Amino acid sequence: MKFFRHRRPLVIGPPALAALIGVAGCSSSDDSAVTAVPSPGAEVTKVCQNLDKALPREVAGLERRDPEPPSALTAGWGNPAIILRCGVVRPPMMTDPKAVAGGVNGVDWLQEAADDGAFRFTTANRVAYVEVTVAEGSDSSGALVDLAPAVKQAIPAGIAD
Numbered sequence: 783m784k785f786f787r788h789r790r791p792l793v794i795g796p797p798a799l800a801a802l803i804g805v806a807g808c809s810s811s812d813d814s815a816v817t818a819v820p821s822p823g824a825e826v827t828k829v830c831q832n833l834d835k836a837l838p839r840e841v842a843g844l845e846r847r848d849p850e851p852p853s854a855l856t857a858g859w860g861n862p863a864i865i866l867r868c869g870v871v872r873p874p875m876m877t878d879p880k881a882v883a884g885g886v887n888g889v890d891w892l893q894e895a896a897d898d899g900a901f902r903f904t905t906a907n908r909v910a911y912v913e914v915t916v917a918e919g920s921d922s923s924g925a926l927v928d929l930a931p932a933v934k935q936a937i938p939a940g941i942a943d
Contacts, residue, residue: 816849816850817850819856819867820868822869823943826869829936830854830868830936833936834854834868835936836932836935837932840928841859841864841924841929842860842921842922842924842925844864844920846858846859847862849862849865855867855868855869864915866912866929867912867915868937869911870911870912871911873902875894887934889926889930889933890905890906892904898918899919900915900916900918902915902916907939908940909937909941909942910937911942914926914929
């Protein structure tokens with residue numbers, strides 16, 4: 783019994799070829815997280831850039847490892863187990879009287895639990911909202927303690943738009 787295979791030449795047009803090369807170029811073994819970069823106004827962007835310069839090299843015992851795409855508005859630590867985004871929009875829970883809020887070393891935070899076991903903390907009473915997501919099993923209190931000095935230094939107290 784013979785099997786015949788019909789081979790046709792594979793023709794890839796320029797757009798498909800570019801997409802294929804792009805996908806191949808994006809895959810890597812460094813397993814960096816991909817994080818959406820906020821798009822705040824100019825004033826908030828400036829304070830967020832100041833925050834990026836003030837951020838510690840280590841948070842909760844984890845080395846800094848920024849997510850993709852590179853931006854002064856995002857930072858990460860661990861693999862990354864902790865992700866910071868500066869200049870995010872005010873979370874809807876910020877106005878909920880049942881929201882869990884607290885302060886850590888002079889920085890007020892709104893705490894929200896995610897379905898995957900992670901926690902999201904968003905600064906309150908600052909001129910820019912800073913969001914910190916801490917993966918399940920990571921040290922959220924250590925993260926907030928380590929980030930508080932940089933937030934206090936770079937993000938002035940006030941009310942964000």
